[in-house]
Amino acid sequence: MRRLLTLSLLLLFSADSFAQNYQATIIKSPNAIPPEDNRLKIFLGGSIDMGKSENWQARIEKQLSNYNVVVLNPRREDWNSEWKPISTNKNFRKQVEWELSALEASDIIVMYFAPGSQSPISLLEFGLYAKTDKLIVLCPDGFWRKGNVEIVSEKYNVPTVNTFNELIVELKKLL
Template identity: 50%
Template sequence: MNLITAPSTIELDKNFSVFLAGSIEVGVAKRWQDIVIQELSNEKVTLLNPRRDSWDQSWKQTIDDPVFNKQVNWELEALEKSDMIIMYFDKNTKSPITLLELGLFAKIGKLIVCCPDGFWRKGNVDIVCERYGVQQVMSLNELVREIKERIQ
């Protein structure tokens, strides 16, 4: 497995690449990305993980903040370049950026979504997925299984 985390340069190899989109809200969302990384550690896959340990809540979320700007552009580039996007909505979060990314990438055919019961906008997510033919799974384990199947 090859792991690329923000804000590292995105240089994809010949491996199947997967962007880990989903809930990141620090202190609220479970660290689901760590589970996916562990489960795929022995696979021939490149994972693009936007979660960074050096995140600083004091960064201004404006286009003029160079660190914030770099993070958002890194995520957009990684989403565009990846072969597959998995998206996990933690039911304890609001995940506004993940909802934005769902809207941006629902029509491109490389998205698989897990939105558990209890997520505050599950109905919206389900309708968007149904309308645009986005595959949905019921658990994080199923997301991992889908990646493993695609790698084969």
Template identity: 45%
Template sequence: MASPVLDPAPTRCRVVMAPNHYIKDQPTIFLSGSIDAPPATWQSLLTAALSHLPVTILNPHRADWDSSWREEIDFPPFNEQVNWELDAMEAADVVAVFFNPTSPAPITLMELGLFARGKKMVVACPKGYWKRGNVQIVCQRFGVEVVDNVGELADRVVKLLGDLGAMKES
């Protein structure tokens, strides 16, 4: 018999990594932001904070990503990745965004511009991010909440899911 002390806590969330197919049968959260090097990434911290919830987390990180890939529309793996991300952001109930101060994150800035109007975005933008003022102004304009860290981001994701009616009482 396994020890309850040593067994990991049960998880209710499902994590889908790009470019895998997913079924939208529960609330979904897309992780938009810089792709950090393991072991501790903002994505893993946020996923751990939400693991007790019945949600699907759509993570654009791709284990097989090859930095030699051409970032061109006619290069199939790149095209597949970008389209997976766009489709996942459109399908998500919440887009959780993290601007890491150590990364310029130009794609994340573009994603902010594309989806800020949709009222389904929560942003963490710590002090030190090079375009923090721009992020704050865009978010203020479109009523997107900005927080300072991943812990606050997790709290706001849960609140937004509730506000949108995506979380049902279980």
């Protein structure tokens, strides 16, 4: 009986040691992207509009919080809308260079085009990565260039959805 109890306890504790409790790592610009971290990296690209757009990135971070991934979020807590968007502005340059590095390091790029937004930088990034098989796009009705996004997505087989819930479902399929 004692042997059976000991064996049962060993199995119980062994099973607990196999349980995985994951937590996503969120890295926001301008923090360093650790090159030695081999987990799946997900870049959250899309409408920010100098901080005026909904913080949709926080919604995705919450949905991915229990996954063993690294989320790369370009939305800065300390963004200053008075920084001039010129290459000689050190803060602006640092932001753009961080985004370029994060895009390159990413395994998956989520691209969100918000209704009512123009998102010219997001369109540029979308074009840069349309042929890479990294993109998943959320482009609901109301985005001013939805037709352009749809045509490029069709041509290069970019998965494109219309709702946030569809985006989460498609994203989780990739994890």
